[in-house]
Amino acid sequence: MTGLAKPQGVKRMQVVIHAGAAFTDDGRLLGSLLANKAALAQSRSLPLGPRHSRQFVKVMSDSVIKDVPVDDAQEDLREIFPEDLNAERLIISSDKFFGPRRTALQHGQIYPFAAKRTAYSEKLLEGAQLELFVGLVNPGSFIPKILMSLHEDQRESILGSTDLSCLSWLNMIDDLGDLAPGVKLTLWENEDTPLIWGDIVRAMAGLADDVALKDEYALLLSLLTGTGKTQLLELIQQGTAKDRQSLRDSLAGIFEDHAQPEQIEEELDLPGWNSDIVSAFSELYEQDLAKIHTMPNVRVLHP
Template sequence: MRRFENEGEQITMKVVVHAGVAHSDDGRLLDLLKANTQVLGQWNVAYRGFSTYKNYFRTALDSFENRQSIQRAREEFLKQIPNYGNFDRLILSTPRFIGEIETAIMDGQFYPLAGQRIACLVEIFEGFEVELFIGLRNPGSFIPRALMSQPESQRQRILRQTDLSCLSWLAMIDNIRDLAPNVNFTVWSNEDTPLVWGDIARAMAGLPENAVLSEEYSLLSSLVSGTGKQEIQNLMQKKSAPCDPSLRSELSRIFDEYAMPDAIEEELDLEGWSDEIVSAFTELYEQDLAMLEAMPDIKFLRP
């Protein structure tokens, strides 16, 4: 980690950007960080959510070709650092870092402005090491959610101009890697989030893999039946390390056996969107995830 000098003061900090994607987190990760504020403080970790993005970064990212906007964002960010206290790592979380929901499907791609926006952030954070965390979501469910978030006119325009069958997260990932090559990149599948929730938080915070976090299994517990909840509680009483393979195996089994369909499945309210379309996207999505997991410059979190 490099040291940065601001008005004669030496500052050492790593900036961790959790950038969505939209409809994959809904603020739950920030809730987990808040539940572990004391632990994070012991490891000199701070975190901020949407308000920090809105107040200091949105204008620059929405006009990333404007040099003055970038410089102003950098100056304002540096002014805020002393207010964060003696922290080595700052986690910033909102999917809007890679784009507003209106740009989630545009120009035949997912988030086509993501690379330029992350490159802009890297410039704002010059002198700091930057890490990027993105949870991906099955396009079979992401596409209808993203489209139904748009006004009717915008949705119809996208449907007229976009071959939805060609949409893949790989293009977005390649775009970011090309324009921000020095950013450390961590990804995971949103469908695995209940089983890697604690791992995501530990990785963002730079904690050891055996560090215990409060409520790290609360998301998983919210998705399973009463029997599943009881089995999770029984496992927790054994106080196994979070990285224990046997614990992970048991949690995966509980999720497979006791997940409640109403909790993990959603109604995809887009005309013409069928189970067959979702299945086709799921197959392609799994292929993309396998390719990402094999990339040496990307850290991929699996259960």
């Protein structure tokens, strides 16, 4: 499309899509990107606001469902990608990119339409290098939260047609590799997000590791007790950590010792969903993560 086109010999436009998953960040990552627009501008990165992000997903989704020709769909995106776009890296954030929540658990898979929608987006963003960022979640908590967010009829339909015990992230990741092999994939465990918030933002924006960010530790602070907040602020202000790994280890220690239980423990209200089920999914989740860490074309952010 013209808005993303680059003359021959000029660096390709990069488009980053943060696709959730659902319930992982409540729009906070996009808020952090927008709050750091000045730093992002230095690397010619531009985060689109919530309205334009939603508009992109709507055009893409409607086009996939209705089998709209790519050229026609590109015309609908010109308001989002203007001709005089002064950026080399666009960032779009929407937890509906892989599909609405009612489709998140279907056909024996988590986000079964993720790869098809990503592959179509690659065509839609013709000439651009597409990158996909996803925070993975323990299916033991993700599945009941998705189901309880749906209308009762939709929930019963999924429960009656889907073997929940077979659901994992691996099929989605494999499908992405098959249908959209040119798309760069960056993953992380949502459970680690408070400890690697700055890394996620910098990776999305293409910023160097040493670029300072506003409110980099705001999420972590919000989860800590008063004692934990004091220790974290002292650590940051004094700069006593010798290197990044030392800092990360200190952050992890503070989080482990001083997290507020009510902030990190989730209520799972799905009838019949108990701690034994969550434990079984947690074990499978750890096994899947071990496999994901060995995948050659996947970048995993971790503490």
